[in-house]
Amino acid sequence: RAKADGKGAYHFFEAALDEAASRRRQLELDMRETLRTGGFELHFQPLFSLAQQRIKGFEALMRWNHPVRGPVSPAEFIPLAEETGMIVPLGEWALMEACHQAASWPQAVSVAVNISPRQFASPALGQAVVRALAASGLPPARLELEITESIFIGNVERTVAMLHSLRALGVRVALDDFGTGYSSLSYLRSFPFDKLKIDQSFVRDLGRDASAQAIVRAIATLAGALGMETLAEGVEIQTHADVLRAEGCDMIQGYLISRPVPADAVPGLLGEVTALRA
Ligand code: C2E
């Protein structure tokens, strides 16, 4: 009896694993097809300066509305694209599309594009950036690349050299999800990032957890001393914006200002800027 149950459970898990694997395989095929037929989209979320009370840029966030499954979260398809290598062509598309969109905006604000670790490791990245800038006519200073701490795992020297060669193109470099990953401070000495993006896990706990506020304060102080800007991610409520401003954070991003919006809503948001208060 017990033996039969054990076997049943085994088959149950095996079937569940098969199902997950086949969903992933199907998603991968669908991703290829969507890239080929132009079905990916970028949405844009404002990056808001607390001191100037205005939008200084937008982060480009990929969206995939699957014809059958409906919207698939980037939290699902980006890691899959990363594993399969699809992130390289997908990321090149995002760079190109983001630069073209930004070049058409009514104000000369910046656009931030996420670069995944595998894309960063690809020797094609530099050329992809050059091509996107040239084809769109976007001034390099208006493009910001967001990378995460995980790019420092492995060959630090190569990573730093790559960062410097990207910087030499005139683009800005931001460190995304700061405080979550690998979290060694040594790489802040090895490369002067333009911006540190404080991960939303710290922001979420502001006001509830004194240590979150102490960490935010420490990051703002450190960044200031190193000449880097700070931006807090995931700011949903006014109280958090108030605390962040008091702790010396330069910028915020989050639902308090705006959710990510389709490209055609960007000019409207830029126009509304004087109505925004944070
Ligand atoms: P990320 O780069 O850290 O982007 C911020 C995420 O926080 C976005 O999730 C955004 O929609 C979400 N967010 C913004 N404000 C708030 C808020 O107030 N509250 C909450 N709860 N969330 C907020 P999204 O769009 O689902 O993207 C998730 C992740 O997928 C991104 O995290 C990024 O790592 C990755 N991703 C998205 N687009 C791209 C892309 O084009 N290329 C690459 N390589 N990765 C991308």
Ligand code: MG
């Ligand atoms: Mg990002």
Ligand code: MG
């Ligand atoms: Mg982030």
Ligand code: MG
């Ligand atoms: Mg994040």
